[in-house]
Amino acid sequence: MKELRLPRQIVNHVLQHAQSDDKFEVCGLISEKSGEPYKTYPILNIAESPDHFYKMDGKQQIDAMREMRENNESLFAIYHSHPSSEAYPSKTDIEQSQYPEAIYIIVSLNTKGVLDLRAFQLIDSEVGSLAVVLV
Secondary structure, three states: EEEEEHHHHHHHHHHHHHHHOOOOOOOOEEEEEOEEEEEEEEEEEEOOOOOOOOOEEEHHHHHHHHHHHHHHOOEEEEEEEEOOOOOOOOOHHHHOOOOOOOOOEEEEEOOOOEEEEEEEEOOOEEEEEEEEOOO
């Protein structure tokens, strides 16, 4: 299994965002700079059923991508939460993945007090798990 090294500060931002609304999926982007995860960009979820799906607000996503370019960052990962299911890509997550170069991070809130954060590569409908290591 490949290893994904994530700075504790990035993980904390993602977990805090996930916990900020435990009834709906939250979503966002993580940039990289010089090959390392760098910054989180929380994006509003505008899905019609945000308790089971996420759809990033297009304007916020474009603004985040523009900010990344202006700051010599690039897309590293896409994250979202699962309020009531495991931290594993759903059929919809797999079908809608459009950035094969990005890591997909999922946080499950469906645990007994312990948040579950996992990372995946989604390429051609194949799911590859990554071992998350905090640095």
